[in-house]
Amino acid sequence: AGCTIRAFAWHPHTSKFAVALLDDSIRVYNSNSATIPSLKHRLQRNMAAMAWKPLCASILAVACQSCVLVWHLDPTSLSTRPSSGCAQVLSYPGHSPVTSLAWAPSGELLLSASPVNTAMLVWDVSTENCVQLQWFGGGGVTYLAWSPDGSKVLAATPSAVFRVWEAQMWTCERWPTIKGRCQTGCWSPDGSRLLFTVLGESVIYSLSFSEYRGEMQGQVGGSKTASIVADLSETTFETLYGDERIGGEVHSMVWDPTGERLAVIIRGHADAPGSQTVIAVFRTRNSPVFELLPCGFLRGERGAQPQLIAFHPCFKKGALLTVCWSTGKISHVPFFFVSAHVPCASPSHSPVTVMASASVREQPLFSEL
Amino acid sequence: FILDSFNDLYSSYVIFCILLISVVILVISIFNVEFYAVVPSIPCSRLALIGKIIHPQQVIHSVVHAVMGMLVAWCAAVMTKGKFQFLAVPCTPSESLDNAAPQMCLNEYHLFFLLSGAFMGYSYSLLYLINNMNYLPFPIIQQYKYLRFRRSLPLLVKHSCVESLYFVRNFCVAYYFFGYIPKVWISTTMDLHIDSKLHPLDTLTGLLDLSLFYHAWLCGVFLLITWYIAWLLFKIYATETHHFPVQPTFAEETDQCLPKILNSNPPLVIKFLALQDLMLLSQYSPVRRQEVFSLSQPGGHPHNWTAISRECLSLLSDLTQRLITQQEAAAANGRAKQPAGELKVSPQTPGAVVTEDMSFQSQRSNIVPRASMSSLVKSSLMPLKTLPGSDVGSPFSSPALNCKMGILDVNSPWHGSAQSPHLIRRGPKLWTSGSDLQTDGSQHESFPMLSAARVGSEAVQPSFIYTWLQNKEEQIKNFLSKRVLIMYFFSKHPEASIQAVFSDAQMHIWALEGLSHLVAASFTEDRFGVVQTTLPAILNTLLTLQEVVDRHFKLPHVSSKPPRISGSLADTSYKTLRFALRASLKTALYRITTVFGEHLNAVQVSAEHKKRLQQFLEYKE
Numbered sequence: 005a006g007c008t009i010r011a012f013a014w015h016p017h018t019s020k021f022a023v024a025l026l027d028d029s030i031r032v033y034n035s036n037s038a039t040i041p042s043l044k045h046r047l048q049r050n051m052a053a054m055a056w057k058p059l060c061a062s063i064l065a066v067a068c069q070s071c072v073l074v075w076h077l078d079p080t081s082l083s084t085r086p087s088s089g090c091a092q093v094l095s096y097p098g099h100s101p102v103t104s105l106a107w108a109p110s111g112e113l114l115l116s117a118s119p120v121n122t123a124m125l126v127w128d129v130s131t132e133n134c135v136q137l138q139w140f141g142g143g144g145v146t147y148l149a150w151s152p153d154g155s156k157v158l159a160a161t162p163s164a165v166f167r168v169w170e171a172q173m174w175t176c177e178r179w180p181t182i183k184g185r186c187q188t189g190c191w192s193p194d195g196s197r198l199l200f201t202v203l204g205e206s207v208i209y210s211l212s213f214s215e216y217r218g219e220m221q222g223q224v225g226g227s228k229t230a231s232i233v234a235d236l237s238e239t240t241f242e243t244l245y246g247d248e249r250i251g252g253e254v255h256s257m258v259w260d261p262t263g264e265r266l267a268v269i270i271r272g273h274a275d276a277p278g279s280q281t282v283i284a285v286f287r288t289r290n291s292p293v294f295e296l297l298p299c300g301f302l303r304g305e306r307g308a309q310p311q312l313i314a315f316h317p318c319f320k321k322g323a324l325l326t327v328c329w330s331t332g333k334i335s336h337v338p339f340f341f342v343s344a345h346v347p348c349a350s351p352s353h354s355p356v357t358v359m360a361s362a363s364v365r366e367q368p369l370f371s372e373l
Numbered sequence: 374f375i376l377d378s379f380n381d382l383y384s385s386y387v388i389f390c391i392l393l394i395s396v397v398i399l400v401i402s403i404f405n406v407e408f409y410a411v412v413p414s415i416p417c418s419r420l421a422l423i424g425k426i427i428h429p430q431q432v433i434h435s436v437v438h439a440v441m442g443m444l445v446a447w448c449a450a451v452m453t454k455g456k457f458q459f460l461a462v463p464c465t466p467s468e469s470l471d472n473a474a475p476q477m478c479l480n481e482y483h484l485f486f487l488l489s490g491a492f493m494g495y496s497y498s499l500l501y502l503i504n505n506m507n508y509l510p511f512p513i514i515q516q517y518k519y520l521r522f523r524r525s526l527p528l529l530v531k532h533s534c535v536e537s538l539y540f541v542r543n544f545c546v547a548y549y550f551f552g553y554i555p556k557v558w559i560s561t562t563m564d565l566h567i568d569s570k571l572h573p574l575d576t577l578t579g580l581l582d583l584s585l586f587y588h589a590w591l592c593g594v595f596l597l598i599t600w601y602i603a604w605l606l607f608k609i610y611a612t613e614t615h616h617f618p619v620q621p622t623f624a625e626e627t628d629q630c631l632p633k634i635l636n637s638n639p640p641l642v643i644k645f646l647a648l649q650d651l652m653l654l655s656q657y658s659p660v661r662r663q664e665v666f667s668l669s670q671p672g673g674h675p676h677n678w679t680a681i682s683r684e685c686l687s688l689l690s691d692l693t694q695r696l697i698t699q700q701e702a703a704a705a706n707g708r709a710k711q712p713a714g715e716l717k718v719s720p721q722t723p724g725a726v727v728t729e730d731m732s733f734q735s736q737r738s739n740i741v742p743r744a745s746m747s748s749l750v751k752s753s754l755m756p757l758k759t760l761p762g763s764d765v766g767s768p769f770s771s772p773a774l775n776c777k778m779g780i781l782d783v784n785s786p787w788h789g790s791a792q793s794p795h796l797i798r799r800g801p802k803l804w805t806s807g808s809d810l811q812t813d814g815s816q817h818e819s820f821p822m823l824s825a826a827r828v829g830s831e832a833v834q835p836s837f838i839y840t841w842l843q844n845k846e847e848q849i850k851n852f853l854s855k856r857v858l859i860m861y862f863f864s865k866h867p868e869a870s871i872q873a874v875f876s877d878a879q880m881h882i883w884a885l886e887g888l889s890h891l892v893a894a895s896f897t898e899d900r901f902g903v904v905q906t907t908l909p910a911i912l913n914t915l916l917t918l919q920e921v922v923d924r925h926f927k928l929p930h931v932s933s934k935p936p937r938i939s940g941s942l943a944d945t946s947y948k949t950l951r952f953a954l955r956a957s958l959k960t961a962l963y964r965i966t967t968v969f970g971e972h973l974n975a976v977q978v979s980a981e982h983k984k985r986l987q988q989f990l991e992y993k994e
Contacts, residue, residue: 017967018992052950059963079993110890111960113514130956131949135514136524154656172657174516184448190398241727 007330013054015220018316052103059111067102071095104148117145139260151195160186177224201254208234260315260323282308390448413508415873420862435498442494449592492544504943537593620666632680648883655890675903684885867930878950889961893968
């Protein structure tokens with residue numbers, strides 16, 4: 005609300021990202037080139053989500069009001085206004101507004117979902133064929149997340165239930181939550197753990213899944229119950245500047261692709277005095293044992309609330325968190341560390357530099373509107 | 374009411390009817406099994422389509438379906454009771470009864486019902502053929518059979534209702550015109566009288582009977598639903614994934630194991646299932662992948678991997694060859710895209726007229742040199758305004774007319790059928806060289822003589838051309854009118870021809886996906902390095918295929934998507950297979966480059982391919 009940035013998406017393999025703006029246009033920023041293509045289409049309205057196709061140079065799927073637009077951009081072109089002919093329109097009767105999109109990590113299928121349609125569509129984009137996965141009751145889908153290993157998909161609904169689908173035979177498991185709907189969720193890189201939060205509660209739950217083997221066809225393999233791994237209720241921190249009250253409900257959560265850092269937007273209670281919206285960063289580890297340790301907080305300029313967060317998919321030196329603020333600024337926060345998976349000669353703990361706003365790219369990246 | 378209907382159910386003739394309907398379903402299923410095809414046969418020209426319809430197999434198909442339709446209608450009529458039940462009913466008694474025994478009259482309603490059943494059976498068979506419903510599309514995601522069936526059921530029911538409506542309407546029209554033929558025939562053979570008291574059905578007032586319409590429609594819905602369900606169930610069971618063992622554990626299974634099946638020449642559906650299984654195992658099954666990467670016990674040879682990779686690579690090279698041949702054929706014509714792959718012997722036209730080896734992309738330049746010719750003969754052709762016997766409105770003749778007038782209307786505004794760019798190019802050439810006849814793919818041998826004569830004439834100085842052409846005018850007129858019809862039948866529909874080239878591309882798509890997933894997985898899972906030795910060959914094949922496919926997509930019509938018809942039962946995914954092939958080829962290459970990264974620079978590939986690989990590594994492709 006009040007933010008000019010609608011959606012944000014990093015390209016999975018290069019330093020390129022797309023920003024969807026309030027005026028129904030999309031800008032693609034590339035750290036290797038100075039041209040900023042701006043994408044416009046007459047059907048591109050009320051965009052809610054964007055996703056780049058994995059294993060591809062530049063194909064971007066955009067969830068619009070009435071359809072899904074798939075832009076086929078030329079990665080070497082220098083034009084700033086790609087024609088609408090590059091966009092493929094995928095529409096299905098009754099499937100609008102489309103609010104969530106997820107590409108399969110192997111790059112072949114696109115999932116699209118809408119909160120008013122009790123069916124998820126699995127698209128084969130090149131032939132424009134789709135298969136409907138239907139269920140009864142519970143409303144549509146409000147949040148969609150595909151696990152990075154390609155085996156499971158989380159689909160959260162507006163009611164107090166969410167589903168985890170397995171992506172081989174497309175069967176699902178229903179998980180009723182107690183209080184409210186699943187607000188957000190993220191997968192560990194190997195797909196064995198799902199962290200999710202529930203609207204109205206200020207805790208992070210964890211659900212573990214058995215490792216996917218080919219013999220387990222048709223089973224999602226989730227454990228019996230979810231466990232609470234972090235309590236984010238409001239506490240008071242004493243800092244140099246006085247008491248800070250931080251804590252509350254989780255707005256969104258992202259896990260970095262190496263599985264080492266977790267970033268959570270925590271929104272304080274709106275009516276409590278001094279409440280603020282901050283980003284909490286946790287240090288995590290998934291194997292051999294799941295570990296979640298608080299690391300620090302990120303805060304923007306005065307009056308700027310974080311709206312969207314995303315980790316860079318292939319930052320070599322650690323993790324790069326991109327934050328889109330309500331003022332329309334985008335900042336990149338680097339975390340320099342040596343990943344626990346990469347064998348190194350001497351173990352060293354990473355110094356976490358938490359900065360309010362820092363830019364790692366050659367060009368400052370602001371969207372000024 | 375319920376008790377009554379239960380009682381009815383137990384009566385003997387109802388059981389007999391149910392038995393009969395099951396026999397009908399059985400026969401239909403047998404036909405489904407006999408006629409299915411995993412690779413659709415796409416008729417490229419109208420003549421091919423007509424040939425398909427009058428093929429004896431298809432005729433048997435239609436006749437049997439018509440008979441089955443009649444049987445089902447008879448069962449339905451009998452079970453409904455009421456006025457439809459019997460073919461012969463006692464006539465309504467007239468006032469003056471000469472004889473005591475009432476005569477038997479033809480129950481026209483019953484006859485109408487039977488004939489409508491036969492008509493629906495025949496239309497079903499015709500639509501089956503035209504919509505390529507014998508094509509077995511493989512689903513894009515795997516799902517349990519029951520879920521697939523349940524998912525398709527609502528669309529099937531809705532489609533049957535709508536289609537039945539159309540059939541009944543068509544049948545009413547047919548009956549109105551031709552209904553008296555069977556009526557008269559049955560009444561004479563079975564010695565029944567036509568009841569003069571009742572309205573005959575083949576009049577407008579007779580046909581506007583709502584209850585008759587409703588009953589016929591209901592019978593049609595029942596027939597279509599049962600037949601479509603049989604077809605759907607067959608499709609679901611036939612395209613179910615089959616698990617082929619990679620390493621045979623028992624000696625009897627050696628013939629069934631995946632490498633063996635891929636290398637031999639099995640029936641096409643088995644090959645499709647094997648490739649689909651390869652695609653699935655490469656993505657989802659680490660255990661079976663290990664079997665693929667394993668070495669044989671005493672010798673240490675990677676038999677499994679060699680067999681699988683050899684088969685996939687040979688499939689892909691096959692496709693590359695096919696596409697190259699087509700492209701060469703298209704380039705050799707120099708004109709309208711002829712994707713049939715026939716190499717035409719283009720007559721050497723001397724003079725300033727267009728040269729044959731101009732590529733298809735320079736069609737406009739084809740027309741410009743001809744313009745010089747046209748101005749020369751324009752004056753001589755002016756008196757000739759009309760051509761008898763040729764329909765001016767049809768798109769085939771108008772270019773002929775235009776060029777007869779010497780008008781080179783390249784952008785003729787007739788409706789944009791897929792043929793029109795084809796024809797625009799053909800128009801101006803019709804009268805300059807007779808080789809156009811050969812570009813239709815037509816097979817008449819009489820015309821080469823004419824074309825040779827015409828070609829010879831063009832070599833003569835311009836002053837002779839006027840008189841000579843005027844003499845030939847009559848001949849051309851006659852030939853032209855005949856040619857329109859021949860062109861109509863023999864001209865190849867470009868979109869259909871393109872689809873025909875890629876009709877079995879599903880195999881190649883699966884081969885690509887399976888191969889690339891296995892190579893990507895081998896980066897971490899291959900313990901003996903069996904994949905690394907074949908990596909140069911794989912990369913070469915993939916890159917060559919990618920080049921050829923990219924070039925192929927530059928041909929006209931190939932990159933335009935056919936219009937989507939949603940809401941129909943028939944699966945038209947074979948029409949867009951080429952796009953899926955191109956996308957999965959690119960994804961396969963990116964998969965390999967993403968996993969291997971900079972290590973790919975150590976693989977031995979040609980310099981040109983190295984450059985392309987670099988493009989892929991930088992995500993610039």
